[in-house]
Amino acid sequence: MRTKIREFRKEQKITQEELAAMVDVTRQTINSLEQGKYNPSLELAYKITKALNKERIEDVFIME
Amino acid sequence: MIIAKPEWFTRRKYGGWGVGIKTWQGAVYIAGMVISLIVMLQFTGQSTQAKLAVTGIWMTFLLIDIFDVMWKLKLDEREKMHEAISERNAAWGMMIVLVLGIFIELTYNVMNNRVYVNPFMAGALAVGVIIKSISNYKLEKNN
Numbered sequence: 001m002r003t004k005i006r007e008f009r010k011e012q013k014i015t016q017e018e019l020a021a022m023v024d025v026t027r028q029t030i031n032s033l034e035q036g037k038y039n040p041s042l043e044l045a046y047k048i049t050k051a052l053n054k055e056r057i058e059d060v061f062i063m064e
Numbered sequence: 065m066i067i068a069k070p071e072w073f074t075r076r077k078y079g080g081w082g083v084g085i086k087t088w089q090g091a092v093y094i095a096g097m098v099i100s101l102i103v104m105l106q107f108t109g110q111s112t113q114a115k116l117a118v119t120g121i122w123m124t125f126l127l128i129d130i131f132d133v134m135w136k137l138k139l140d141e142r143e144k145m146h147e148a149i150s151e152r153n154a155a156w157g158m159m160i161v162l163v164l165g166i167f168i169e170l171t172y173n174v175m176n177n178r179v180y181v182n183p184f185m186a187g188a189l190a191v192g193v194i195i196k197s198i199s200n201y202k203l204e205k206n207n
Binding site: 026038040 | 140141142143
């Protein structure tokens, strides 16, 4: 799975630490998600989408 | 009495189980605990029994505190997955050694005309089987 987390995060000037705090995970988990190493649960994907002010999960997470 | 705070510690990933120090407060807590034991042992004189009793009380206090920290330490979903996989791998390793140990012991004893298996080794395997069954039952029921 590919994600646009880094792109949207930079767009909104949010650091990995800040996003991690917003969705209640560690910075390492955000880093792992950005690198496409970890596939999140539906709940976490939803939280991240909302934290990045996006409408749909598919806007942030892209299945390949 | 609970003194240690979860935010002072991190779950130990490398080198066993338990918690590792994360912040300076955690280091101060551990140092304080060690110093308190040394100081208390100074007051016990030469009595071995008193030394054992003090160490026992100290150890109980430390374990209660550390277990409380471990219980309250929060893990996110990725960390939980990592922990579950590493614990499973550790359990497999221990199980292989236990089965091998029981097999070697049983073979040796049978060759000496007696049937004996170390109850702790057999017990560890039996407890593992019971805990796995209960865990699966509860997980199936709730998930």
